[in-house]
Every structure is written in C-alpha cells, then in structure tokens.
Amino acid sequence: MVKVTSENNQVKDLLLNRRTIRAFKNRALSQEQLDLLMESARQTATSSFLQQSSVIHVTDFDKRKTIRKICQQDYVGANGDLFIFIVDLYRNQQIRKQSGNDDGRLHNTDVFFQAYDDTVLAIQNVANMAESLGLGTVFLGSIVNDSAKMVKILNLPVLTFPVLGLQVGIPDQQPQLKPRLPLDFRTFENEYNYDHTLSDLADYDKNVQTYYDLRNSNQRIDSFTAQINSAKLNHKKTKRDEILNTLHRQELCLH
C-alpha cells in the first residue's frame, strides 16, 4: 500500500471533483467491478449492526425498460449497469419469525430511518468505489416517481422499500464541476444561522448561470434561486405524493 499524503490523497481528489455522469459507453461492468461494488455496500457502516439494506442488480431487459419509463430518463437501464438500493427489514422479520418472535419495533418509523440511513450510506460508498475504478455514476431519485410500481417490478416483500437507484458505467461525457452554494450557507457553528437573505445569493446565482448543463447541450442553466422558485418545488399533483401510501402498504412507518 502506498502511504497516503496530502499530495496523493485519492479519496480527496475523488470527493472534491465529483461529477454526475449521464452518458455511458455501451459496455457492461466486469465481474470484478461488480464484486467490488457489492463488497463496498456490504462493508458500509450499519446502524446498531442490524444490516437492514439490500441491493438489487437489474439485468433483465424488460425490467430495465419499465424502470426507465418510471424514471423518465433515457439513460436509466440503458448503457452500463443498474442497481436499486432498498430498505430491507423483511430479512430481520423472517429471522425473528423463524425464531418464534413477533415483529417487535420493525413497523416503527424509528427503525425505518435506521434502515434508510444504512441504505443511503451504502449507495454513496458504492458510487465512490465505482468512481475510483474510473466508472461514472448517476443517483436515481426518480425511481420513486412511482414507488408502488417499483415494489411490484422488483417483487418486494413487506418491510422493504426502494430508496435510490444508481446507474453505473464507463463515462461517455466530461461535465463541468457544478457550482455549489457557498459554504457559509450550508455550515454553521453550534446553532442554525437564520441570517442569510436572498441578496447574499446574487454572486452565486451568477456563478450557476455560467454552468453548461450537458443534459441540454450548450444551454446555460437558470440561477439557483430561479430553480428554487420553479416547477421543481411548485405545487403539482404527482405520483411521488404516493410515497407515504406505499410506505404504509409496505407496513413501514406505522407508528
């Protein structure tokens, strides 16, 4: 092992230069790459050692196509490999059941959040592992555009829930680093800082407008505050509002 110094810290290089990749070459991952991705999920920290997350590798052509339709993003389930990360309390329910115990706290919101934390920590580590291997990644929050349908496609039992997808592949684009909010808007000391006002964001807004979004080639994007005031957060009727219903149908967050 090479000693890590401030000059050769690969973790730092990776974390500070991370770009979302949405265009991949038409090649699937190798078995060695797949193994490393799954192993990094497995070794991720887990709340109270309960190990309440699982990963589904979606290789079936029809399932990938259906998930692409749910996500409404043409790169989902296309080139590269598709993984769905799920909260998984079913496994522990079965262990308790086969040992003669009831479900205990498995239907409580508290335990659901423990599992949700496990799941999201794991997906970030899988993405980091992938990127360290020269692969690109895009997180897919869009899998809950129709959470009930995702449950059906993956044949998910009660006490499980699809949290995030991850599309992984060989990058076929080189996006710019997307400008983030200045740190003093996102980090505070000892308590929440209520002081920021809209006018403080003027410079950042200009900065965001210099970014070219590869999704719409050569078209600059709206300022940050314009995006916050846009359809992204405006009232609208969407199937994403069925998340709570799906959770309850999955017997999660009942208390």
Place this chain on the structure above:
Amino acid sequence: MVKVTSENNQVKDLLLNRRTIRAFKNRALSQEQLDLLMESARQTATSSFLQQSSVIHVTDFDKRKTIRKICQQDYVGANGDLFIFIVDLYRNQQIRKQSGNDDGRLHNTDVFFQAYDDTVLAIQNVANMAESLGLGTVFLGSIVNDSAKMVKILNLPVLTFPVLGLQVGIPDQQPQLKPRLPLDFRTFENEYNYDHTLSDLADYDKNVQTYYDLRNSNQRIDSFTAQINSAKLNHKKTKRDEILNTLHRQELCLH
C-alpha cells in the same frame, strides 16, 4: 496526481477496511481538516440540485454535554469534533418567501426524502474524507433518541430535521473488522430473493461470535440472529417513537 491502478486504489482500501472508531485522542481537528470535511459535504451529489442539507459543527462545551446525554454514549462530544447533519428545507423556503412564492411542495414527504438523501450521502462522504486523512469516525444515530431536544439545542427552524451525527477524531483504538452478512443475503438479481432461512445463517452466526467488541473489553458479542431477536428490535417504549411527531412539528412530511 498518481494514476489509480488496482494495486494502489486508496478508495478501495478505505471502503473495504472501514471500522467504527469510538475512542479518540484528546485533540481537536485542524482548520485544514475541518475545511476539507465541509468541502466534501458541499461537493456531494444533491437531488434535483436543491442542496437541501446543512451541517452544524458543535464546539460549545455545554451543547456537547447535552448531546452526549441524549446519545447516552460517553464518546459523543468528548475528544475530537462533533458534527450534526440536518435536512434543511428552511433555506429554500426563505428563498421562495423572499421571492414572493408560497412553500410549494416543501411540506411533502417526497421533498423531505430528497433532502434526507442529500444529508446521508453528505455524511458518508465527510466520513470518507476524514478517514482518508487518517482520522476515525463514528456515525451517531443516537441523536434522535430525543429529536425534539436536538431541535431545541441547535435552535433549528421549521423545515429542518437532525438526521445523523458524526464524531471525528484521531483514533485511539484499533478495532477488528466486524463480520458482515454474506453477500448473497444482501444482493439479489432482478427481484427480491425470498429463499433464505434461519439455518443458512448458522456459519455467519458463529463468525460474528468470534468478534471482540471494543465497547465491552474482551467480551465476545452475541450471534447476529441473537441480536436480531434481542432488545434492539423488541417492543419497548422510547422517546425515539416521537420522531414522527417531531417531523410534523417541524412541518415536514405533512402530505
């Protein structure tokens, strides 16, 4: 930059050998270390570019002591540095308000989960950055042992919620790698695999019992299935059941 190969991949080494550290030397982080941790939170992927998470660095002695009491873990807020990661929809509410817009979908469960994802992805990256600098970390799910009190201590506005804490410092212990469930229990292809039975876990149970937990010096731990059948998941009355109430009081997940 040194070229990353399969022989010198530091990200891989870090992710596959990750241990929780709960004993730290009595030294605070340097400004350079703090800056790198916060920068890695800032550069983490964010759902729909909404940037809906924030970090609070808790340096105040009394606040650290109170949080330690909530967490009931003597290392919390003791040696090293303490960070609380929060869902933060308040910032975007203020942007919309000051622009003359209503809160739109900010009170919906859907948007809360987007922000929750942002928050947990960020904490994993901060932990990875810390570990790449030779520091140790422990994730603190215990901050929601009393979520209402955490909201008060950090003076959190509506539309924010404390998700996870992270204690970071110079390691003062060398724990073993904790054995995880075999991969075929946690990774599936195309759909959920219902096949596993308790007896399949016998070997893993034995494996777990060979692990010495540094929290109780020289005492072996219970098998995995014994832990799943234990107090960790048994019915009990706890303040952690107030999470849903706190969320609603914070005007989150209302729909």
